[in-house]
């Protein structure tokens with residue numbers, strides 16, 4: 001299995017939409033075949049449509065607030081000694097996280113498809129908040145599916161979704177988290193696809209949703225390439241790019257434009273609480289391939305092959321599956337995956353928020369935890385960049401309950 005250098009990663013699938021012959025595909029009910037085919041054809045056309053690309057770039061700049069800052073974390077670098085640490089502060093995008101890129105593109109597609117309704121899933125609440133924001137902007141009626149456990153633990157984003165005029169559909173089946181929200185959202189779409197466009201909040205699901213999401217978030221690395229060239233004159237050798245991995249959209253966006261360079265990719269999954277056997281790290285913990293949400297991927301599962309229970313302090317990473325694109329990057333050894341525990345993520349959140357003027361949410365705090373471990377072992381000629389893809393404000397209640405106080 002090999003990655004081809006000159007072909008966009010999202011297009012490196014076979015005729016069955018499988019990456020490396022093993023991951024992805026469209027494992028969908030018959031009723032979704034036509035809507036998925038239609039969306040696949042429409043997106044193939046829009047990707048080459050000058051007017052659509054012009055609109056996308058216009059809204060990325062004038063609505064999302066692109067480019068987001070690229071800053072040096074001087075205090076953290078001095079404190080740790082070793083590699084120089086930078087952050088791409090994607091949490092400065094409109095709404096506070098990378099999910100706004102995917103949400104904006106989906107709304108533009110829905111308008112082109114003549115749909116008046118849009119639905120989406122959410123875990124941490126950012127995908128839902130962003131979709132509700134973009135739906136309001138583009139005049140679409142919006143429903144957000146969210147697990148009941150996540151509704152309780154991500155209150156600020158729940159409030160934002162409501163204020164944007166979207167309906168929240170609480171999902172109280174299964175683990176009441178993201179995995180159930182995605183399932184419920186897809187189920188709703190089966191019966192309403194004639195009038196309604198569906199946005200999947202990460203690089204998961206049937207192939208077309210993986211493609212649209214990765215294509216949209218790739219803007220992050222397009223910006224970063226320019227910012228790096230301005231800072232260093234060129235892309236430094238063996239640049240180290242750290243990103244948390246839930247479904248995998250933020251990491252795909254952060255790495256996309258570096259695919260054919262010698263940049264090293266570090267994906268960090270949710271290891272869960274130190275004392276628990278549960279986690280949300282299928283790539284790190286050797287999970288087997290299974291089918292989840294219409295695609296083959298490594299997935300946390302029990303001995304009978306049923307989707308397994310996960311646990312993480314971070315709602316955004318608390319998902320048993322992982323994008324087929326990341327499975328492909330793992331098997332081709334293009335990216336390295338490991339996990340950070342709840343406790344390590346909390347410590348990293350504290351250290352970064354105390355030393356710097358950014359305050360990463362619990363998802364990117366997993367990536368910071370790993371960078372903080374590795375940086376002191378490296379020489380200052382090494383450059384580490386962490387994608388700070390979400391703001392901690394949404395995690396205020398959880399952080400207060402665990403640490404007694406909240407710093408930002």
Ligand SMILES: Cc1ncc(COP(=O)(O)O)c(C=O)c1O
Pocket residue numbers: 097098123124125126127201202203244245246247248249250251315316317361363364389390391
């Ligand atoms: C801030 C933030 N980072 C990361 C994630 C994980 O998702 P993904 O791996 O698709 O970026 C989420 C998901 O909700 C999130 O809100």
